[in-house]
Amino acid sequence: MVKNLTEQEKFMREAIAEAQQAAVLNEVPIGAVVVKDGQVIGRGHNMREHFQDVTYHAEMLAIMEACERLHSWRLEDCDLYVTLEPCIMCSGAIINARIANVYYGAPDPKAGAVDSLYHLLTDTRLNHQVNVTSGVLQEKCSQMLKNFFRAIRQRKKAARKKRRAKG
Ligand SMILES: [Zn+2]
Numbered sequence: 001m002v003k004n005l006t007e008q009e010k011f012m013r014e015a016i017a018e019a020q021q022a023a024v025l026n027e028v029p030i031g032a033v034v035v036k037d038g039q040v041i042g043r044g045h046n047m048r049e050h051f052q053d054v055t056y057h058a059e060m061l062a063i064m065e066a067c068e069r070l071h072s073w074r075l076e077d078c079d080l081y082v083t084l085e086p087c088i089m090c091s092g093a094i095i096n097a098r099i100a101n102v103y104y105g106a107p108d109p110k111a112g113a114v115d116s117l118y119h120l121l122t123d124t125r126l127n128h129q130v131n132v133t134s135g136v137l138q139e140k141c142s143q144m145l146k147n148f149f150r151a152i153r154q155r156k157k158a159a160r161k162k163r164r165a166k167g
Contacts, residue, residue, distance in 0.1 A: 105141025
């Protein structure tokens with residue numbers, strides 16, 4: 001069952017809190033939570049740089065924790081909230097885990113596999129389809145990413161200036 005607005009926002013705020021933890025570690029701020037029966041049972045934020053591991057996306061970590069918690073790879077009655085539209089890899093994990101509902105914040109035109117580039121979660125050729133709700137607290141989710149990348153650009157610019165001043 002698709003959740004009401006306040007519940008969607010409540011759990012998206014949990015995903016946003018995860019994303020903010022990633023930003024503190026200089027990781028691209030993406031966060032995710034897995035929810036079952038109104039409880040968060042898995043959390044994750046992007047840790048790709050820290051571990052130099054391509055599978056350490058927020059969704060993957062949240063799903064792994066949820067599976068561990070339930071002692072099951074089946075997350076049939078679970079929902080996933082993530083601040084950015086899932087990629088191909090994470091969409092694959094969502095389908096394989098049989099997650100019921102996915103709520104995401106900002107679209108990802110360059111890598112999104114839910115609406116932007118592909119429609120993996122609703123592809124009827126696969127044995128599981130997911131209910132998708134997009135644009136949950138979208139403004140907040142995309143602003144976090146914009147701020148993060150702007151700060152990186154500013155740091156790079158400052159470093160260039162410093163080098164030039166030295167040379
Ligand atoms: Zn991903």
